[in-house]
Amino acid sequence: MSVVKKTMPAEKEASVTLPWTRMAEGGLVPRGGTAASVRTGAWRTGQMPVLDLEACIHCLRCWIWCPDSAVLLDGEKVSGIDYDHCKGCGICAQVCPPKVHAIQMVAEEVEG
Amino acid sequence: MGDSTHMPAGRRRTTMTGAEATAEAMRQIHPDVVAAYPITPQTDIVMRFARFVSDGVVQTEFVPVESEHSAISAVLGASAAGARAMTATSGPGFALMHEILYVVAGYRLPVVMPVANRALSGPINIHGDHSDTMGSRDAGWIQIFSENAQEAYDNLIQAVRIAEHPSVRLPVMVTQDGFIITHGMEIVETLADEEVRQFVGTYEPERSLLDVDHPMTVGALALQNSYFELKRQLAEAMAASRRIIADVGEAFGRLSGRYYGLTESYRMEDAELAILALGSTAGTAKVVVDELRARGQKVGLVKVRVFRPFPAAHLRDLLRHVRALAVLDRSDGYAGMGGPVFAEVKAALYGLPQGPVITNYVYGLGGRDITPEMIESVYADLGELARRASKEPERVVAEAALTPHYLGVREPDGALISALGALQLNGER
Ligand code: SF4
Ligand code: SF4
Numbered sequence: 150m151s152v153v154k155k156t157m158p159a160e161k162e163a164s165v166t167l168p169w170t171r172m173a174e175g176g177l178v179p180r181g182g183t184a185a186s187v188r189t190g191a192w193r194t195g196q197m198p199v200l201d202l203e204a205c206i207h208c209l210r211c212w213i214w215c216p217d218s219a220v221l222l223d224g225e226k227v228s229g230i231d232y233d234h235c236k237g238c239g240i241c242a243q244v245c246p247p248k249v250h251a252i253q254m255v256a257e258e259v260e261g
Numbered sequence: 262m263g264d265s266t267h268m269p270a271g272r273r274r275t276t277m278t279g280a281e282a283t284a285e286a287m288r289q290i291h292p293d294v295v296a297a298y299p300i301t302p303q304t305d306i307v308m309r310f311a312r313f314v315s316d317g318v319v320q321t322e323f324v325p326v327e328s329e330h331s332a333i334s335a336v337l338g339a340s341a342a343g344a345r346a347m348t349a350t351s352g353p354g355f356a357l358m359h360e361i362l363y364v365v366a367g368y369r370l371p372v373v374m375p376v377a378n379r380a381l382s383g384p385i386n387i388h389g390d391h392s393d394t395m396g397s398r399d400a401g402w403i404q405i406f407s408e409n410a411q412e413a414y415d416n417l418i419q420a421v422r423i424a425e426h427p428s429v430r431l432p433v434m435v436t437q438d439g440f441i442i443t444h445g446m447e448i449v450e451t452l453a454d455e456e457v458r459q460f461v462g463t464y465e466p467e468r469s470l471l472d473v474d475h476p477m478t479v480g481a482l483a484l485q486n487s488y489f490e491l492k493r494q495l496a497e498a499m500a501a502s503r504r505i506i507a508d509v510g511e512a513f514g515r516l517s518g519r520y521y522g523l524t525e526s527y528r529m530e531d532a533e534l535a536i537l538a539l540g541s542t543a544g545t546a547k548v549v550v551d552e553l554r555a556r557g558q559k560v561g562l563v564k565v566r567v568f569r570p571f572p573a574a575h576l577r578d579l580l581r582h583v584r585a586l587a588v589l590d591r592s593d594g595y596a597g598m599g600g601p602v603f604a605e606v607k608a609a610l611y612g613l614p615q616g617p618v619i620t621n622y623v624y625g626l627g628g629r630d631i632t633p634e635m636i637e638s639v640y641a642d643l644g645e646l647a648r649r650a651s652k653e654p655e656r657v658v659a660e661a662a663l664t665p666h667y668l669g670v671r672e673p674d675g676a677l678i679s680a681l682g683a684l685q686l687n688g689e690r
Contacts (some may be wrong), residue, residue, distance in 0.1 A: 169490035169497070175369030176483045176491045177468065181476025214553065 185234075193237035197257040200230055201239050205251040211241035263437035270454040275373060277449040278554070279407070279442035280384045282414035283349070283375045288319055290421055292373075293344035293464075296324035296335035297534045301387045302439040303351035303377040310349075333361040340370035341467030341479045345421070348374065348670035351439060352379025356392040359400070365432045366401025366481055367494060371424035372432040374402075377418055378540065378591075379421075379439040379515035388628020389439035391539065391594035395601045401495050401500055403433040406539040406571040410447045413437040415519055416566075419509045420454070421461040426509075431495075431500045438541040440628060442506035452517060460516060495594075499570045506567055517541035523572035525564040526579050528554055532561030533645040535580065538589040538608060539565050542624075542631055546589075548568035549636040560640050565602065585647040585661075586617040589631075589668070593623045599665045605660060618650040635669055642666075 173179065207227055212220040219235035221228045230241075242252040277285065283306045287295070295314075314323040322350075326332045332348045339346040355376055365372050380386040381393055394404060405420060407413040413435065418488040420433040435674060437443055452460075468477055484493055507522055514520030525543070528550050529535065536546050543564035553560045563579055565572065580586055588607075590600020598604045599621035610616045622639055625631050652655040 159424060167490070169493040172487065172490050172494065174494065175367065175479075176481060176487065177368070178478035178481050179468070179475070183478045183481060187482065 151222045158248070162191050171225065189236045190219075190233045191232075193232075193235065195257060196239060196251050197232065198230055198235060198237070198239065198241050199202045199255050200227065200242055201251045201253070202229075204251050207248070208246065209251075210246070211252060212241050214244045217222045217239065272451065272453050274448060274450045274458075274589065274623050277410055278305065278412075278444050278446055278448050279413045280305035280377070280409040280444065281309060282410045282451070283417060283437070283443075284313070284448045285451055286414045287347060287375075287418040288313045289452070289454050290345075290347070290373075290418065290461055291319050291458070291607050292347045292420060294322045294324065294336065294339035295325050296332045296339070296346070296356060296591035297346060297348050297350075298326050298329050298332050300329065300379075301350045302379060302389070302443045303349050303354065303375070305314055305443060306349045306377070323649075328642070329357040330361060332363065333358040333374075336372050336374075337365050337368070337370060339567055340365070340372050341368065342471050343466040343642075345425075345464040346370075347374060349375040349377070351377040351467070352381055352387070352393045352520060355379075355631045356381060356396060359397055361488055362400040362402060362432075364480075368493065369430040369495070369498070370432060371421075371430055373417065373420045373424050374432065374434045376434050376436045377439040377501065379444045386627040387439070389441050389541075390416055390591045390628065391436075391625050392626070394434065394436055395592045398569060398601060401431065401499065402569065403429075403431055403499070403506070403567070405433065405435045405506075405567055407437045407442065408541060408543045408564065408566075410437070410445070410449050411519070412566075413442060414449055414451060415513060415517065415521065418457055418460060419506075419513050419521065419626055422509050422512075423502065424508055425462075425464055426502075426505045427467075429498060429505050431498055431502060441541045450517075456516060460513070503570050503572070508572075521566065522575075523565075523567040523570075524575045524579065527562040527564065529561035529563060529579060529583075531559055533559040533565055533584045534644075535561045535583045535585075535645060536587045536589060536636065537563045537576075537580075537602070537641060539566060539568060539602060540591065542589055542591065542636075545631060545633060546636050549633045551597065552633075553637070553640055558640070558644075560643075568602070571605055571609065573605075575605060576609045577613060580617055581613055581615065583617040585643040586619045586652065587643055588619060588621050589639075590621060590623050591625045593626065593665075599623070599662075601627040603665070618646050618654075618658050618661050621645060621665045622668040623665055629669055631669060638670065661686075 161255045217234045219231045221231050240256050245252045287310050290376045312683040324335050329350050336346040337347045378388045378391050380391050405416045407416050416435040420435050463464045509681045510521030527547050546562045550562050600623050603621035
């Protein structure tokens with residue numbers, strides 16, 4: 150199996166430097182969609198999914214099951230993987246129909 | 262109140278159990294959401310409130326869940342959504358909530374929860390002691406202890422206003438001793454519906470998860486760079502709540518004639534010997550204090566009403582001039598530094614140039630009765646302790662602080678307690 154280099158640089162932690170007196174009470178974040186800025190892809194160790202779009206039948210099982218919403222869609226068709234948020238759990242590869250086998254988990258090396 | 266009749270709206274003075282008084286307070290508070298699971302001896306509270314819901318007396322959304330972990334989780338969600346949310350629990354159910362108690366406090370959600378204090382098994386026991394709530398004393402909840410049904414009612418109404426106060430925003434639990442208060446019948450004076458409605462006010466949350474125009478994230482990840490600051494905030498809010506609790510107790514007094522503070526001191530003016538207790542035992546001790554005072558003994562009682570935040574400064578003032586103090590714990594530390602209340606009181610009095618000799622009595626585990634005679638024996642012990650301490654202070658102070666006494670347990674020689682060796686508990690030997 151080929152070794153793919155992880156392309157995404159590990160996300161630098163958002164620097165929080167506020168003293169306790171100035172932080173939002175209870176850690177509430179006064180806006181939505183903040184999960185997008187947390188690059189869960191930085192947690193990936195060892196394995197990453199590789200998608201074979203030729204084989205894919207666009208049944209969307211991987212899209213439904215991915216716990217990080219990391220399977221990208223173009224309209225109603227799977228178009229790729231968002232590696233910034235894919236944490237490499239392999240669920241997508243498990244739920245892809247065995248006869249199709251459009252997702253393979255491959256070994257990945259972290260750069261530098 | 263066996264039927265489903267709606268209470269009249271005015272003030273009433275009637276006999277009620279603590280559970281009934283609590284359900285009545287909940288009806289008058291009229292929370293938006295109540296999620297609960299029945300557990301003895303809390304069941305009577307929630308059962309009565311559920312009846313109010315099914316009869317249409319209140320418009321509360323009632324969520325019957327499958328466990329207490331779910332009850333507190335549902336209430337957490339409802340509170341984050343901007344609802345005035347309540348639940349109630351007891352003993353093992355309370356223990357099952359332990360994990361989520363921290364989350365509710367950590368998110369600064371003003372949830373209010375009556376707790377019927379109950380022993381934590383095993384062996385299996387359904388009766389009242391304080392081992393349940395003491396186990397979560399550092400979860401970040403304000404803890405208010407009630408002496409009787411009247412206080413269970415009064416405290417719950419105050420709890421709503423304390424929890425939701427902008428400079429507090431913390432969950433509050435209001436405890437009452439299981440069975441002793443929940444199922445004991447007493448005269449209770451309730452306020453008019455309108456008075457309670459005005460006292461608690463309308464809840465206007467600053468933010469709501471349901472407000473789609475202003476989306477927010479509740480429960481975001483807070484790692485090494487922010488978690489500690491948020492916990493520091495929580496500690497600060499707890500400390501600041503002391504003043505709000507006192508203010509609310511004062512405001513409640515102006516309304517009802519029943520004033521409340523963090524502690525209550527009973528005949529402490531010139532007291533040389535004092536007992537410190539929480540919950541229903543404080544009521545029993547008051548009777549003993551009156552009797553001993555009539556016999557000319559300088560004895561007094563300190564009741565800790567608010568256990569979290571701990572009223573350390575109050576206790577230093579109150580106990581500075583006492584010669585000997587017994588802290589009564591309805592839960593044990595099992596070879597820790599005595600019961601949890603004892604450990605905190607000792608810490609609070611640390612370094613006083615002239616403090617009392619302090620000793621500890623663990624009593625009443627699993628609902629074991631505490632009688633006036635037992636309390637009298639403690640005062641007798643204290644007199645002896647004070648005498649000995651005046652001769653050999655260092656040795657006596659150390660001995661008193663390091664040796665917990667078990668009050669009302671059968672010892673091999675048949676004595677239940679040191680001073681009144683002849684006492685027996687309901688003839689059990
Ligand atoms: S490996 Fe896991 S996180 Fe990544 S795309 Fe597949 S299911 Fe999503
Ligand atoms: S599960 Fe497999 S076949 Fe289905 S859409 Fe995903 S990659 Fe394509």
